[in-house]
Amino acid sequence: MNDSSSGNPLTRVRGAYSSATDSIRDRWSGAPSWVRWLVYAVLIVLALFLPADGIGSFMSPYTDWPTLLFFPIGGYILLGIGLNVVVGQAGLLDLGYVAFFAIGGYAMAVFGVKFGWSFWEILLVGIVLSALSGIILGAPTLRLRGDYLAIVTLGFGEIVRITANNTNYIGGPNGIGGIPHPPSFSEWTIPDNGLFDALGIGGVQPFKYGALDGKPYYYLMLLVIVLAIIFVKRLENSRVGRAWASIREDEDAAELMGVPTFKFKLAAFAIGAAIGGATGVVYASQAVSIIPTNFPFILSATILAAVVLGGSGNLPGVILGSFLVAWIPERIRGLQEYRVLVFGAVLVLLMVFRPEGLLPSRRRKAELAEGSGGMGSMGAEVAGPATVAAGEVSE
Amino acid sequence: MNNLISQFWPYTIDGLSLGAIYALVALGYTMVYGVLRLINFAHSEIFMIGTFAVLGMLHLFGMPSNVGGFALVGLLIVLAVAGGLASGGSAVILEYVAYRPLRRHGASRLAALISAIGASLFLQQLFARIVVPWAFDLPKEKGALPIQGHFVEKSDVIHIGSFELSNDRLIVIVGAVLMMVLLDVFVNRTKLGRGIRATAQDPETAVLMGVNIDRIVTATFAIGGAMAGVAAALYMLRFEETRFDVGFLLGIKAFTAAVLGGIGNLRGALVGGIVLGLFEMYGSAIFGSEWQNVVAFSVLVLVLMFRPTGILGESLQQARA
Numbered sequence: 129m130n131d132s133s134s135g136n137p138l139t140r141v142r143g144a145y146s147s148a149t150d151s152i153r154d155r156w157s158g159a160p161s162w163v164r165w166l167v168y169a170v171l172i173v174l175a176l177f178l179p180a181d182g183i184g185s186f187m188s189p190y191t192d193w194p195t196l197l198f199f200p201i202g203g204y205i206l207l208g209i210g211l212n213v214v215v216g217q218a219g220l221l222d223l224g225y226v227a228f229f230a231i232g233g234y235a236m237a238v239f240g241v242k243f244g245w246s247f248w249e250i251l252l253v254g255i256v257l258s259a260l261s262g263i264i265l266g267a268p269t270l271r272l273r274g275d276y277l278a279i280v281t282l283g284f285g286e287i288v289r290i291t292a293n294n295t296n297y298i299g300g301p302n303g304i305g306g307i308p309h310p311p312s313f314s315e316w317t318i319p320d321n322g323l324f325d326a327l328g329i330g331g332v333q334p335f336k337y338g339a340l341d342g343k344p345y346y347y348l349m350l351l352v353i354v355l356a357i358i359f360v361k362r363l364e365n366s367r368v369g370r371a372w373a374s375i376r377e378d379e380d381a382a383e384l385m386g387v388p389t390f391k392f393k394l395a396a397f398a399i400g401a402a403i404g405g406a407t408g409v410v411y412a413s414q415a416v417s418i419i420p421t422n423f424p425f426i427l428s429a430t431i432l433a434a435v436v437l438g439g440s441g442n443l444p445g446v447i448l449g450s451f452l453v454a455w456i457p458e459r460i461r462g463l464q465e466y467r468v469l470v471f472g473a474v475l476v477l478l479m480v481f482r483p484e485g486l487l488p489s490r491r492r493k494a495e496l497a498e499g500s501g502g503m504g505s506m507g508a509e510v511a512g513p514a515t516v517a518a519g520e521v522s523e
Numbered sequence: 524m525n526n527l528i529s530q531f532w533p534y535t536i537d538g539l540s541l542g543a544i545y546a547l548v549a550l551g552y553t554m555v556y557g558v559l560r561l562i563n564f565a566h567s568e569i570f571m572i573g574t575f576a577v578l579g580m581l582h583l584f585g586m587p588s589n590v591g592g593f594a595l596v597g598l599l600i601v602l603a604v605a606g607g608l609a610s611g612g613s614a615v616i617l618e619y620v621a622y623r624p625l626r627r628h629g630a631s632r633l634a635a636l637i638s639a640i641g642a643s644l645f646l647q648q649l650f651a652r653i654v655v656p657w658a659f660d661l662p663k664e665k666g667a668l669p670i671q672g673h674f675v676e677k678s679d680v681i682h683i684g685s686f687e688l689s690n691d692r693l694i695v696i697v698g699a700v701l702m703m704v705l706l707d708v709f710v711n712r713t714k715l716g717r718g719i720r721a722t723a724q725d726p727e728t729a730v731l732m733g734v735n736i737d738r739i740v741t742a743t744f745a746i747g748g749a750m751a752g753v754a755a756a757l758y759m760l761r762f763e764e765t766r767f768d769v770g771f772l773l774g775i776k777a778f779t780a781a782v783l784g785g786i787g788n789l790r791g792a793l794v795g796g797i798v799l800g801l802f803e804m805y806g807s808a809i810f811g812s813e814w815q816n817v818v819a820f821s822v823l824v825l826v827l828m829f830r831p832t833g834i835l836g837e838s839l840q841q842a843r844a
Contacts, residue, residue, distance in 0.1 A: 215633070221633070221636075268824070268828050269824065269827070269828070271828075271831065272827055272831050273831075275556070275562055275782070275786065276782060276786075276827055276831060276832075278562065279778060279779060279782050279823065280823065280824055280827060282775065283779065283819075283820030283821075283823050283824060284820070284824075286775070286816060286817075286820055287816075287817050287820050287821065290813075290814070290816055290817050291817060293813075294813045294814065294817075425771075425775075426644075429640045432636075432637065432640075433637045433640055433641070436633050436634060436636075436637045437637065440633065465648075465652050465663070466648070466652060468644055468647075468648045469644075469645055469648035469649060469652060471641075471644060472641045472642065472643070472644030472645030472646075472647075472648060473641065473645050474641070475637060475638065475640065475641025475642075475644070475645075476620070476621050476638050476641040476642050476645065479621075479625060479630070479634050479635070479637050479638035479641065480621070480624040480625060480638065481624075483625055483628050483630030483631065483634035483635075484630070484631075484634070485634075
């Protein structure tokens with residue numbers, strides 16, 4: 129509802145922001161493929177230099193920037209990408225996503241500590257395990273719709289956390305400590321001279337996973353994120369992605385058109401869970417010890433907020449949203465005990481002023497103009513300017 | 524299992540009184556859901572505000588330690604009114620700040636859900652960091668600690684064999700059922716109640732019939748909030764302590780109760796609350812109290828698998844209402 133004629137400065141700013149993002153999107157979709165690849169390459173190179181000290185001193189004056197980039201920022205982005213498959217693409221509301229993150233984390237801890245497996249083996253096992261748990265959760269519950277599904281997934285998240293808390297084999301409330309780091313590939317060091325020093329990453333050993341330096345873990349997370357983006361993007365443009373979109377828009381119609389909705393919903397759950405599990409494995413490999421309170425409900429809510437805030441269904445939006453949700457509370461650590469307070473207020477304000485998210489997908493935007501937003505609108509809608517105008521026409 | 528058989532009545536009474544509180548809080552979720560199709564996630568914080576209002580009122584009375592007889596009835600009414608006003612008022616403000624602008628944009632329910640989560644975080648922290656230390660004269664870092672408020676000596680009022688009913692549990696059950704009946708009559712018999720039902724059924728037609736939707740939504744939040752406030756007074760009587768995140772788990776359970784009974788259905792909230800409370804207590808008797816919450820959520824999953832719209836079905840829209 130871009131009511132720029134009203135003259136309200138706030139509305140005008142909002143209108144200007146919308147048209148700016150629109151024009152970028154138009155240019156992007158019209159760009160030839162070599163331009164796109166160039167942009168992708170530039171983005172990856174920029175991401176490689178992101179942990180530099182110079183950037184860190186501005187972005188995170190209170191905590192170690194590379195560690196922050198690994199988790200929460202990198203971790204939230206990866207979780208956001210995974211949850212976006214479930215919420216943004218298939219339109220299933222999942223409030224217990226943290227469960228899969230926990231299952232990945234505990235897979236790393238249990239197989240690493242008790243069986244002595246290496247990180248790369250566990251990464252595979254963790255992904256398979258969490259995908260399986262996604263199927264186990266989904267199979268009985270995916271016949272439910274909307275808010276019923278939301279509350280069941282919420283219950284599942286709590287069940288996983290409390291079970292971890294009550295099971296002695298995995299350490300109960302004390303969790304598991306002494307989780308091994310990933311094996312180091314090589315001791316190769318980025319040469320400590322001119323150019324690299326100026327960029328702030330001289331002297332880093334990017335493939336040596338020690339206890340002190342956060343940068344190698346960041347690069348590991350970056351690798352997983354890039355792989356996940358490629359995987360999810362390929363899915364989105366395939367038959368599976370189209371099936372998800374049709375389910376999200378109108379499940380009954382999709383079913384009538386011959387889309388096996390249950391199968392595809394289950395697939396969305398499994399894939400989302402797998403990405404969540406992968407995040408858990410990578411996170412635990414750096415964290416050394418994990419406890420059940422690392423996986424509270426509020427984390428599920430935060431990731432969901434990140435997805436919706438950025439623009440659910442649109443990958444760049446989701447990444448931006450996750451970054452902001454992870455970064456803002458750390459950046460305002462100077463506010464000490466008030467940071468969650470401010471964060472809550474920011475969430476409300478952003479939703480009030482931009483309910484479609486910061487970078488909504490084109491389709492979602494069209495849906496919003498129609499008033500459904502793909503998630504169904506709220507029941508009692510207040511007569512807005514649009515409906516009033518329609519009434520005046522008939523007069 | 525033996526534990527359950529030998530202690531059957533205590534667990535049943537505990538389950539009923541717990542379920543009664545769930546049911547009262549569940550009303551707020553279910554009414555808002557019926558009218559707006561929105562999970563009001565911040566409703567748990569509305570309940571939390573109620574508990575602090577009750578506690579503040581107790582402080583005003585100089586923390587009476589053992590009230591009995593008519594004085595107790597009077598005190599309870601005052602506390603319930605205080606809780607109801609505080610919770611109802613803050614629910615109306617919440618709707619005005621966090622939901623109304625979204626409704627005007629025609630935003631998706633998901634956006635409203637995020638706004639609710641933000642509001643929930645904000646209110647929790649507001650109380651932990653600012654309101655509680657200020658109101659109870661505590662140092663800032665103590666605002667997040669639980670605060671006690673004991674005002675009734677617990678004693679058994681009914682004692683038949685192994686069946687013992689203590690005064691606090693009796694008051695909780697009676698009070699909650701009384702409020703539910705009042706609300707049921709209100710929604711079914713008054714003009715405002717008819718407006719709420721009409722809006723839940725079909726907002727567009729309701730507008731055409733001259734229902735002022737904004738007023739209905741405000742009323743829905745106010746009534747749901749007031750019920751949470753009364754629940755807060757009963758909760759303080761029964762559990763005697765509160766803290767800034769007291770609403771979190773209770774809110775989830777209450778929402779579970781609402782879904783269990785059939786969301787949008789007022790009588791369903793009562794049934795769902797009681798069923799949930801009973802299963803929770805029986806479950807903790809059999810598996811140990813650390814599994815209480817797992818039992819609660821497992822019951823939810825099982826019920827929804829076989830009855831996907833809850834025990835009584837969704838029907839704020841229907842005449843039942």
